[in-house]
Amino acid sequence: MAPSLHPLIDNGLTKGSENFPGGKLHCHCPTNKVEVTITGNVLHNHACGCSKCWKPAGALFSVVGVVPVANLAVTANGDKLKIVDESAAIQRHACKQCGVHLYGRIEKEHGFKGLDFIHVELSDEKGWQEPQFAAFVSSIIEQGFNPKDMPEVRNKFHSVGLETYDVLSPALMDALSTYAGQKSGALKL
Numbered sequence: 001m002a003p004s005l006h007p008l009i010d011n012g013l014t015k016g017s018e019n020f021p022g023g024k025l026h027c028h029c030p031t032n033k034v035e036v037t038i039t040g041n042v043l044h045n046h047a048c049g050c051s052k053c054w055k056p057a058g059a060l061f062s063v064v065g066v067v068p069v070a071n072l073a074v075t076a077n078g079d080k081l082k083i084v085d086e087s088a089a090i091q092r093h094a095c096k097q098c099g100v101h102l103y104g105r106i107e108k109e110h111g112f113k114g115l116d117f118i119h120v121e122l123s124d125e126k127g128w129q130e131p132q133f134a135a136f137v138s139s140i141i142e143q144g145f146n147p148k149d150m151p152e153v154r155n156k157f158h159s160v161g162l163e164t165y166d167v168l169s170p171a172l173m174d175a176l177s178t179y180a181g182q183k184s185g186a187l188k189l
């Protein structure tokens, strides 16, 4: 049987809705769930194979996207959150009890500062933007995936219409490089 990439991808993509108003994310605790309220849709939603992004049980990939910081609020049981790795660029806030990552925030100077990273499968609402591409695909090997099976993984992404990259997509890499070039002064626009 083919491995699960992610429940939002395995059986094909469900397109998001225009003018989706947003919704609530919940952790997996049976009671006293951490709740995060998102205004508006997620942007740049994508699969991520890196070792740091939260994945549901049995999935090889995370599905992660961004929202402006101003569009995210912790609305219940925020005292259960802790930062997974203080030294990472993305400060991932996870539930201490169930381990689910509710949001990741960039606090240091970075091309994506001002954006929070979220996992829309933590919401019951339908209409979130569907994944747009797959990033950090080769990184699953670092976590124990056999490199000989990589063609199957990339083929599966392509079969649902997603392009695969081993870092981020060209658009996001260009945005990061634009930020770096402007910061150093080498790029003047």
Ligand SMILES: N[C@@H](CCC(=O)N[C@@H](CS)C(=O)NCC(=O)O)C(=O)O
Residues within 6 Å of the ligand: 048, 049, 050, 051, 052, 053, 088, 089, 090, 091, 136, 139, 140, 142
């Ligand atoms: N191969 C590495 C890649 C990690 C990585 O660079 N992740 C990307 C995509 S989420 C990133 O921007 N990380 C910044 C961070 O985790 O703070 C791994 O799997 O751990």
Ligand SMILES: [Zn+2]
Residues within 6 Å of the ligand: 027, 028, 029, 033, 034, 095, 096, 097, 098, 099, 100
């Ligand atoms: Zn929890």
Ligand SMILES: [Zn+2]
Residues within 6 Å of the ligand: 048, 049, 050, 051, 052, 053, 062, 136
């Ligand atoms: Zn990642």
